[in-house]
Amino acid sequence: xxxxxxxxxxxxxxxxxxxxxxxxxxxxxxxxxxxxxxxxxxxxxxxxxxxxxxxxxxxxxxxxxxxxxxxxxxxxxxxxxxxxxxxxxxxxxxxxxxxxxxxxxxxxxxxxxxxxxxxxxxxxxxxxxxxxxxxxxxxxxxxxxxxxxxxxxxxxxxxxxxxxxxxxxxxxxxxxxxxxxxxxxxxxxxxxxxxxxxxxxxxxxxxxxxxxxxxxxxxxxxxxxxxxxxxxxxxxxxxxxxxxxxxxxxxxxxxxxxxxxxxxxxxxxxxxxxxxxxxxxxxxxxxxxxxxxxxxxxxxxxxxxxxxxxxxxxxxxxxxxxxxxxxxxxxxxxxxxxxxxxxxxxxxxxxxxxxxxxxxxxxxxxxxxxxxxxxxxxxxxx
Amino acid sequence: xxxxxxxxxxxxxxxxxxxxxxxxxxxxxxxxxxxxxxxxxxxxxxxxxxxxxxxxxxxxxxxxxxxxxxxxxxxxxxxxxxxxxxxxxxxxxxxxxxxxxxxxxxxxxxxxxxxxxxxxxxxxxxxxxxxxxxxxxxxxxxxxxxxxxxxxxxxxxxxxxxxxxxxxxxxxxxxxxxxxx
Numbered sequence: 001x002x003x004x005x006x007x008x009x010x011x012x013x014x015x016x017x018x019x020x021x022x023x024x025x026x027x028x029x030x031x032x033x034x035x036x037x038x039x040x041x042x043x044x045x046x047x048x049x050x051x052x053x054x055x056x057x058x059x060x061x062x063x064x065x066x067x068x069x070x071x072x073x074x075x076x077x078x079x080x081x082x083x084x085x086x087x088x089x090x091x092x093x094x095x096x097x098x099x100x101x102x103x104x105x106x107x108x109x110x111x112x113x114x115x116x117x118x119x120x121x122x123x124x125x126x127x128x129x130x131x132x133x134x135x136x137x138x139x140x141x142x143x144x145x146x147x148x149x150x151x152x153x154x155x156x157x158x159x160x161x162x163x164x165x166x167x168x169x170x171x172x173x174x175x176x177x178x179x180x181x182x183x184x185x186x187x188x189x190x191x192x193x194x195x196x197x198x199x200x201x202x203x204x205x206x207x208x209x210x211x212x213x214x215x216x217x218x219x220x221x222x223x224x225x226x227x228x229x230x231x232x233x234x235x236x237x238x239x240x241x242x243x244x245x246x247x248x249x250x251x252x253x254x255x256x257x258x259x260x261x262x263x264x265x266x267x268x269x270x271x272x273x274x275x276x277x278x279x280x281x282x283x284x285x286x287x288x289x290x291x292x293x294x295x296x297x298x299x300x301x302x303x304x305x306x307x308x309x310x311x312x313x314x315x316x317x318x319x320x321x322x323x324x325x326x327x328x329x330x331x332x333x334x335x336x337x338x339x340x341x342x343x344x345x346x347x348x349x350x351x352x353x354x355x356x357x358x359x360x361x362x363x364x365x366x367x368x369x370x371x372x373x374x375x376x377x378x379x380x381x382x
Numbered sequence: 383x384x385x386x387x388x389x390x391x392x393x394x395x396x397x398x399x400x401x402x403x404x405x406x407x408x409x410x411x412x413x414x415x416x417x418x419x420x421x422x423x424x425x426x427x428x429x430x431x432x433x434x435x436x437x438x439x440x441x442x443x444x445x446x447x448x449x450x451x452x453x454x455x456x457x458x459x460x461x462x463x464x465x466x467x468x469x470x471x472x473x474x475x476x477x478x479x480x481x482x483x484x485x486x487x488x489x490x491x492x493x494x495x496x497x498x499x500x501x502x503x504x505x506x507x508x509x510x511x512x513x514x515x516x517x518x519x520x521x522x523x524x525x526x527x528x529x530x531x532x533x534x535x536x537x538x539x540x541x542x543x544x545x546x547x548x549x550x551x552x553x554x555x556x557x558x559x560x561x562x563x
Contacts, residue, residue, distance in 0.1 A: 007408040007417065007534075033423070117423045144442075177446055178404060178419035180411045285446075292445040367445055 118362030276305030403434025517554020
């Protein structure tokens with residue numbers, strides 16, 4: 001057995017994956033239940049020649065990774081609920097300025113300081129709409145450590161491809177649980193490297209002029225090209241403008257580069273969906289409880305399946321509709337008041353068939369919790 | 383070993399049950415098993431009840447937490463009282479016989495192990511009781527191999543405590559062997 005097989009917490013798996021993806025800069029302000037990410041990176045990142053900074057707060061951490069990314073480093077921060085709230089304004093800045101970066105939020109019970117050591121999935125909508133203004137965003141999640149590793153690498157790849165912040169929404173159960181992780185060999189998972197401009201020094205470089213494929217080649221800030229970066233609506237030189245045509249063009253670009261690639265960005269896992277009359281939809285740790293129920297029911301001949309979402313945003317509405325259109329019941333299993341439930345209801349033809357199996361008290365939703373709710377939904381009594 | 387075993391180590395904060403759980407889980411991974419480990423997370427560092435759950439299986443683990451323990455180790459009375467309420471049928475309960483007074487439990491096999499007193503008498507180090515009891519659990523349940531446990535101790539314990547913990551493991555094995563007979 002080599003060094004590549006380890007028994008680690010989800011947070012540690014996230015660190016291994018970030019290093020694998022080529023993380024060069026981390027700034028953060030440790031907060032439960034994400035603390036191990038900062039703790040471990042404070043040791044591991046400098047060993048690899050990267051930079052680790054513990055900032056004075058979450059706002060500064062988010063701003064620092066934006067700056068570092070502009071200079072050419074793959075950058076990440078990690079936090080949880082309250083810290084995620086603080087980062088929101090700067091996440092909007094990263095969206096507007098099209099700076100690739102990865103923001104990890106290991107979800108705990110909220111609102112406010114809530115249940116710091118307990119699990120929830122209450123920040124799904126904060127990931128979507130936490131920052132102000134109309135915008136598109138990418139948010140991913142995972143339910144086991146091997147997937148978490150792959151999804152974290154994917155987050156860095158998507159951030160570079162679409163020049164946007166990518167949010168990794170894990171939860172306390174996954175973050176703290178220990179599982180086996182096989183760290184892939186270098187090259188086993190392809191890495192997307194920064195797309196740099198071919199414009200030479202001394203030639204006019206347009207930092208915000210997309211290529212035909214919509215991608216924007218970057219120039220390391222502070223390097224050979226001088227250019228402006230602003231959160232204001234800006235033109236192709238990066239200078240502020242209130243020209244409606246330019247503003248419209250930028251808004252469409254920011255939206256379309258993500259919403260126009262829903263299929264490419266969508267990651268999901270399917271279990272027994274082919275003939276499923278009851279479709280469970282879940283994500284993160286809750287998906288494991290859902291799969292436990294599905295496997296047991298299948299063994300008894302019941303036509304039940306699971307759609308596990310790994311991409312939460314942009315929401316893969318088309319794929320969800322397709323997987324649900326034969327189902328009598330669709331049950332969304334999540335640890336909040338129904339944040340993905342709303343998206344599923346919007347996606348399917350008959351929202352009346354969509355139900356919620358949830359838990360909101362900081363306790364990991366169990367197969368028994370799901371079974372109890374299923375009994376009611378399927379009309380088998382309480 | 384059967385398909386899936388749910389192991390729960392329990393005691394009070396400071397006894398090292400969380401570390402013992404990590405070592406057990408890591409050892410099982412080295413044996414080629416699938417493992418999901420989770421532990422109490424909060425202000426248990428000084429007193430209060432502490433718990434480490436380790437689910438071990440020959441195939442990928444879906445639901446990662448312990449529902450009903452097949453193996454329970456109890457190093458404190460409060461932990462014993464609480465977690466013997468959540469046992470699978472035919473469970474094995476291994477308790478520290480100096481710290482826990484057992485009650486009769488239908489269908490459970492209960493084994494007292496002098497983990498803490500052995501650690502004090504033979505190692506002059508009460509803190510090693512967690513590894514003593516872990517050694518006994520390994521022998522009695524066969525859930526993890528000795529080689530894998532030793533190797534997991536090497537990787538999870540700081541340099542200056544390695545020898546002590548390996549000796550603790552050996553003592554636990556002897557105690558477990560004696561109980562098995």
